């Protein structure tokens with residue numbers, strides 16, 4: 001007998017519903033008659049346990065705004081973010097802190113995301129300290145082991161490590177409180193291709209070992225295709241495509257997705273196979289049932 005819940009009835013970890021975020025337009029845009037920037041336009045998706053959803057999109061498509069809104073760093077104009085069934089913005093005190101422990105983040109640049117004045121031991125102990133928990137060196141060594149770095153790293157400072165090693169430290173820090181969901185904001189964009197592959201393979205191993213889920217944001221569709229079971233394509237604040245990775249690659253429906261596929265520099269066999277068949281037939285994806293974009297200009 002196994003206690004595993006079948007995927008079809010597994011509880012949702014994250015549900016984002018019709019998320020809208022508008023900003024006041026900068027002065028130059030106002031002069032062109034645009035008063036509001038529609039950074040997110042009715043974006044909806046969900047992530048289940050031990051799943052990876054990859055979000056891909058060009059600069060300015062709304063990826064950072066989406067992550068910042070999910071992380072509670074900015075309020076949505078409309079729509080909801082439910083994490084483990086809770087709207088974090090409605091929680092206070094111990095309940096809010098307990099929910100925060102289940103969600104962590106890894107940023108793009110491992111050169112600026114780690115405090116240069118802190119040792120690795122301090123960096124890995126900080127999340128526990130923030131939450132009033134004990135930060136033991138045994139726990140820090142276990143975290144280093146998870147990201148395949150030696151225990152001797154504990155006494156060293158970030159500048160003594162390579163970019164890939166720094167990103168391993170950032171991942172170890174993100175795992176410090178055993179979160180259920182890790183948000184990864186372009187985590188391999190600043191790394192060489194061979195180091196990118198190592199970090200992607202580490203993330204996949206960690207997911208298998210710890211059953212964590214990832215929301216993985218990147219510019220590069222090949223990177224997302226390597227790690228994500230599902231992919232969402234953002235364009236102009238909208239999720240123009242959302243579905244199983246193989247399906248989105250095989251049958252891209254939006255011109256921007258086709259552009260992304262054509263731009264993949266390192267051939268991915270699935271992408272290469274798909275290119276000649278693009279758009280020969282229409283497979284329904286999750287975005288087919290999305291409501292139209294509410295083009296109101298509220299802030």
Ligand SMILES: Nc1ncnc2c1ncn2[C@@H]1O[C@H](COP(=O)(O)OP(=O)(O)OP(=O)(O)O)[C@@H](O)[C@H]1O
Nearest residue numbers: 023024037039057058059060061062063064065066
């Ligand atoms: N604080 C803000 N005030 C005004 N406009 C903003 C603000 N933050 C983002 N925007 C605008 O919202 C849109 C989406 O920006 P966002 O940073 O989310 O895109 P992105 O896909 O993350 O881009 P990149 O890959 O370059 O980081 C852009 O038009 C951007 O100029």
